[in-house]
Amino acid sequence: MHFITVLQPILLFSFTKTRYTMQLHKILVLQFRPFGDVLLATSYLAALKEKYPAAKIHYLCNTPFHTVIEEHPLIDKIINIPYERGIGKFFQLRAWLQVRKEQYDLIIDQQNGTESALFVLFSNAKYRVTWGNSKWSFLFNLEAPPAPNLYSAVRNLLLMQPLGIYTNKYELTIKVSAKGKVMAHDFWQTNQLEGKKVIGMEISCKDQQKKWHEAGFIELISKILEQTASYIILFSAPSERSHLKQVMQKIAHPRLLLSPQSPTLRELAAFLEKINLLICNEGAINHLSCATKTPALCLIGPSEPSVWSPAGYFPDHFHLKNPTWNKESEVRDFGISSQEVFDKCMEMLTTTQKP
Numbered sequence: 001m002h003f004i005t006v007l008q009p010i011l012l013f014s015f016t017k018t019r020y021t022m023q024l025h026k027i028l029v030l031q032f033r034p035f036g037d038v039l040l041a042t043s044y045l046a047a048l049k050e051k052y053p054a055a056k057i058h059y060l061c062n063t064p065f066h067t068v069i070e071e072h073p074l075i076d077k078i079i080n081i082p083y084e085r086g087i088g089k090f091f092q093l094r095a096w097l098q099v100r101k102e103q104y105d106l107i108i109d110q111q112n113g114t115e116s117a118l119f120v121l122f123s124n125a126k127y128r129v130t131w132g133n134s135k136w137s138f139l140f141n142l143e144a145p146p147a148p149n150l151y152s153a154v155r156n157l158l159l160m161q162p163l164g165i166y167t168n169k170y171e172l173t174i175k176v177s178a179k180g181k182v183m184a185h186d187f188w189q190t191n192q193l194e195g196k197k198v199i200g201m202e203i204s205c206k207d208q209q210k211k212w213h214e215a216g217f218i219e220l221i222s223k224i225l226e227q228t229a230s231y232i233i234l235f236s237a238p239s240e241r242s243h244l245k246q247v248m249q250k251i252a253h254p255r256l257l258l259s260p261q262s263p264t265l266r267e268l269a270a271f272l273e274k275i276n277l278l279i280c281n282e283g284a285i286n287h288l289s290c291a292t293k294t295p296a297l298c299l300i301g302p303s304e305p306s307v308w309s310p311a312g313y314f315p316d317h318f319h320l321k322n323p324t325w326n327k328e329s330e331v332r333d334f335g336i337s338s339q340e341v342f343d344k345c346m347e348m349l350t351t352t353q354k355p
Contacts, residue, residue, distance in 0.1 A: 036284035043153035071175035096122040180267030204240035219338035295352040301334040
């Protein structure tokens with residue numbers, strides 16, 4: 001392929017911001033990572049499909065983050081590309097050409113960054129939409145209103161407005177894997193959990209700034225096991241598994257269980273479908289619980305709950321946040337006591353019901 005062919009989209013771009021009467025046959029959503037954001041960007045797919053029922057919807061993201069949307073009923077094709085770190089993410093000629101070859105009518109740049117803008121640049125897509133006030137706005141001819149402080153799954157609906165879609169209907173969908181259903185069924189049978197109250201906990205967190213302190217989790221687990229008949233399952237990332245085993249040894253209780261090793265998010269979804277309550281840090285599993293309709297309590301430290309908490313948008317989802325907590329504090333307790341979490345947990349077990 002001649003280099004001038006690769007540069008052709010630069011020459012073809014119209015820099016006029018125009019609203020079109022669009023005929024769309026093929027649409028691409030760009031959201032590279034992480035797991036939670038890839039799932040959150042699916043919130044408008046139902047509205048998009050309703051508006052353009054004949055259009056094929058493709059989704060481009062990095063490996064392994066694509067696994068969260070595998071077998072999604074509204075996604076016709078997933079383009080998963082290697083996760084390039086550092087400067088390599090800005091030189092992905094093979095992937096750019098792959099996108100260009102698809103001849104998309106519309107690209108929705110959910111990511112809104114330099115990496116995604118390069119894909120838009122070389123795509124030759126007729127319509128290109130992103131958030132308003134983007135530093136790459138000259139590459140786009142459709143812009144959504146600047147993103148306000150709304151829960152991300154709801155805020156993403158604004159990306160549909162330039163397409164003539166005005167809706168307040170949002171949903172997060174995940175296809176629970178067949179393997180996950182078998183894993184969850186066997187786990188419940190082995191540990192005789194049928195008919196029991198089961199609480200799931202994710203006490204680890206990849207971003208240490210978002211992790212509620214371990215001492216608090218240990219106190220909380222002990223309170224629940226001592227004062228209720230509930231079982232607790234600790235969900236484990238591969239890198240945290242050995243550490244969680246040490247936590248379990250400190251507590252040493254037969255109703256404290258560890259999930260099977262290294263489940264994918266689609267496998268983990270099968271466990272969330274069966275538990276009565278999830279307690280977690282702010283992260284992907286909290287958004288996943290929205291897709292599985294699992295009551296959840298999220299403990300939030302430095303994050304902004306108006307953007308990252310589904311409370312008020314998804315039923316039976318709550319968070320605890322102490323706005324007076326000093327982010328510079330060496331103790332990562334978020335200004336939230338284990339008793340506060342326990343009390344909210346007991347309230348939710350009494351008032352919330354799985355569908």
